[in-house]
Amino acid sequence: xxxxxxxxxxxxxxxxxxxxxxxxxxxxxxxxxxxxxxxxxxxxxxxxxxxxxxxxxxxxxxxxxxxxxxxxxxxxxxxxxxxxxxxxxxxxxxxxxxxxxxxxxxxxxxxxxxxxxxxxxxxxxxxxxxxxxxxxxxxxxxxxxxxxxxxxxxxxxxxxxxxxxxxxxxxxxxxxxxxxxxxxxxxxxxxxxxxxxxxxxxxxxxxxxxxxxxxxxxxxxxxxxxxxxxxxxxxxxxxxxxxxxxxxxxxxxxxxxxxxxxxxxxxxxxxxxxxxxxxxxxxxxxxxxxxxxxxxxxxxxxxxxxxxxxxxxxxxxxxxxxxxxxxxxxxxxxxxxxxxxxxxxx
Numbered sequence: 001x002x003x004x005x006x007x008x009x010x011x012x013x014x015x016x017x018x019x020x021x022x023x024x025x026x027x028x029x030x031x032x033x034x035x036x037x038x039x040x041x042x043x044x045x046x047x048x049x050x051x052x053x054x055x056x057x058x059x060x061x062x063x064x065x066x067x068x069x070x071x072x073x074x075x076x077x078x079x080x081x082x083x084x085x086x087x088x089x090x091x092x093x094x095x096x097x098x099x100x101x102x103x104x105x106x107x108x109x110x111x112x113x114x115x116x117x118x119x120x121x122x123x124x125x126x127x128x129x130x131x132x133x134x135x136x137x138x139x140x141x142x143x144x145x146x147x148x149x150x151x152x153x154x155x156x157x158x159x160x161x162x163x164x165x166x167x168x169x170x171x172x173x174x175x176x177x178x179x180x181x182x183x184x185x186x187x188x189x190x191x192x193x194x195x196x197x198x199x200x201x202x203x204x205x206x207x208x209x210x211x212x213x214x215x216x217x218x219x220x221x222x223x224x225x226x227x228x229x230x231x232x233x234x235x236x237x238x239x240x241x242x243x244x245x246x247x248x249x250x251x252x253x254x255x256x257x258x259x260x261x262x263x264x265x266x267x268x269x270x271x272x273x274x275x276x277x278x279x280x281x282x283x284x285x286x287x288x289x290x291x292x293x294x295x296x297x298x299x300x301x302x303x304x305x306x307x308x309x310x311x312x313x314x315x316x317x318x319x320x321x322x323x324x325x326x327x328x329x330x331x332x333x334x335x336x337x338x339x340x341x342x343x344x345x346x
């Protein structure tokens with residue numbers, strides 16, 4: 001790199017990296033060629049390349065290049081989100097919340113931490129109802145609902161955790177069914193809260209058929225997610241003890257908790273509350289469709305911050321549209337979903 005830039009020694013490169021020496025325009029052009037990156041890669045305030053680490057929950061059928069392309073797009077959203085947060089007057093806590101778990105922890109430990117978190121966050125009898133709000137407000141982890149990539153046969157990316165030094169972000173495919181969205185949210189929350197102790201793989205499968213191949217960290221995340229959405233205290237209140245073999249009653253409970261019948265079946269079986277036959281029967285039941293439909297794109301907090309930045313002139317409409325991967329018309333439509341008038345003219 002020193003030779004390519006025509007510098008005298010490696011210390012000059014170190015000085016550039018550490019901000020002690022500015023890059024000259026011709027050096028920036030040379031660097032762009034040497035590293036095969038566009039100029040914007042080095043000067044874009046929303047870029048997170050080299051900083052952001054992702055763990056994706058995707059179907060095995062999703063091609064690697066499709067995932068890589070979507071990661072670049074997601075990086076732009078997250079980079080813009082980070083920039084918007086930095087513009088806010090209020091500062092986030094410098095302390096990160098973390099679960100006291102390691103890869104050596106037992107599944108019972110993961111479940112106990114989840115049930116404790118339900119109490120600490122005051123999530124109530126049906127944790128799913130207030131989970132998103134508590135994750136964002138109490139844990140300071142933004143949750144973005146996004147449109148992901150799909151394969152011709154309908155397989156897709158379910159979600160992801162993005163880890164940056166100053167924050168974590170959870171991405172969820174808004175077009176998945178409700179139960180899948182909530183389970184993925186709880187699963188990714190585990191990764192966001194344990195990243196430093198047990199970093200997940202860059203890619204994991206969301207396929208039920210590959211359940212037996214799941215690595216231990218993912219098994220811990222699944223145990224945590226199940227207990228977070230279906231804590232024992234909630235099951236005790238919602239399920240009548242003499243109805244533990246009543247499949248219709250258990251399906252009602254699954255719908256209340258926003259989980260799939262098969263997910264409730266395994267939770268009850270692991271708690272030794274039902275036997276194999278009931279587990280099998282409940283697992284065969286279909287999830288009831290949600291009447292609410294998919295959530296709006298991104299999140300109210302993100303879209304509101306973006307709107308304010310545009311309204312106050314801190315960000316241009318064209319730059320915002322480019323970072324979001326939308327034209328100005330698409331940006332206007334996004335604001336309309338949240339009953340906001342676009343603060344610019346088309």
